[in-house]
Amino acid sequence: MFGPELLGDLTGRRVLDLGCGTARHAAHLVRTYGAQVDAVDTSPERIEQARARYGGLPGLRLFEADPVDHLRRAPASYDVVYAVDTADSAPCLDPARLLPALATALAPGGTLCLRVPEPDVWARPLADHGLVVDGVETVGPDSYRVLRAHRPLRTASRPRTNLPPVPHAALGVGAILYGPRGLLLGRHRRGTWELPGGTVEPGESLAETVVRELREETGIEAETGAVRLLGTLLDDVDGVVRITVGSVVSAWRGEPSDQPGERVGDWRWYPLDGLPPSLFVCSAQSLTAWRPGLPIDHAPAHFTPFAG
Numbered sequence: 001m002f003g004p005e006l007l008g009d010l011t012g013r014r015v016l017d018l019g020c021g022t023a024r025h026a027a028h029l030v031r032t033y034g035a036q037v038d039a040v041d042t043s044p045e046r047i048e049q050a051r052a053r054y055g056g057l058p059g060l061r062l063f064e065a066d067p068v069d070h071l072r073r074a075p076a077s078y079d080v081v082y083a084v085d086t087a088d089s090a091p092c093l094d095p096a097r098l099l100p101a102l103a104t105a106l107a108p109g110g111t112l113c114l115r116v117p118e119p120d121v122w123a124r125p126l127a128d129h130g131l132v133v134d135g136v137e138t139v140g141p142d143s144y145r146v147l148r149a150h151r152p153l154r155t156a157s158r159p160r161t162n163l164p165p166v167p168h169a170a171l172g173v174g175a176i177l178y179g180p181r182g183l184l185l186g187r188h189r190r191g192t193w194e195l196p197g198g199t200v201e202p203g204e205s206l207a208e209t210v211v212r213e214l215r216e217e218t219g220i221e222a223e224t225g226a227v228r229l230l231g232t233l234l235d236d237v238d239g240v241v242r243i244t245v246g247s248v249v250s251a252w253r254g255e256p257s258d259q260p261g262e263r264v265g266d267w268r269w270y271p272l273d274g275l276p277p278s279l280f281v282c283s284a285q286s287l288t289a290w291r292p293g294l295p296i297d298h299a300p301a302h303f304t305p306f307a308g
Contacts, residue, residue, distance in 0.1 A: 016081045030060045
């Protein structure tokens, strides 16, 4: 058994146990440290045993589910996520599928502990998804290795690639849709999270580009009259001048959904205090132009607001 020495303070914290087996360890954390634990396992038999033994334990919730599906349903909500109790808890998962969901389900400042066969191999993918690796711990009588990481309190941004933008694609728009469910963001196939948006086509006004890109990327409909242009964001990437026009859409129709042939999908609503890591730089710049107090770190850009 392990506790705060590996996972940090657990009192009243929201904890996720991935690959919980019969939930013996999850129950221990609830009883001993007062944690609120969600325990997830893919095995119906294990979850049935866990429910028979711990089903009435206040503070413990048991789920028979695919770990990634469970993570996707709970963005930015867990203070601690761990997968260390069983040898098959994390290594059987595909990092490319696990880490985007895991990074967004971990609350800012939260702790992650993964039992993995080769911790060094996981360090770079974790960093790519906005997590900071703290080190590797040796745990238990079998001396297995557990990688510890955390999600920073501030949201980080990064470019989609290390290559500069192509010159003809250097003028674009970003659309901020914010409502009761939060801020709309999608994931680019290269890993960054970003606002709906894209490049201006010949003959379009900026507001028309916002409306078109919103429809093409998400299926959401809006009118140009509901688009408020914030201003221009100007930066320089390897000698290519890039101009982004941030905008706020105040009214829309429909629900976001993945669209055929688009490079951005997996659309979700996020609270402003729980934005996912690895925001696309242009989206991060637009968001801080809209609300300068947001805790987002990104490359600088010169912002010129539009009048009115």
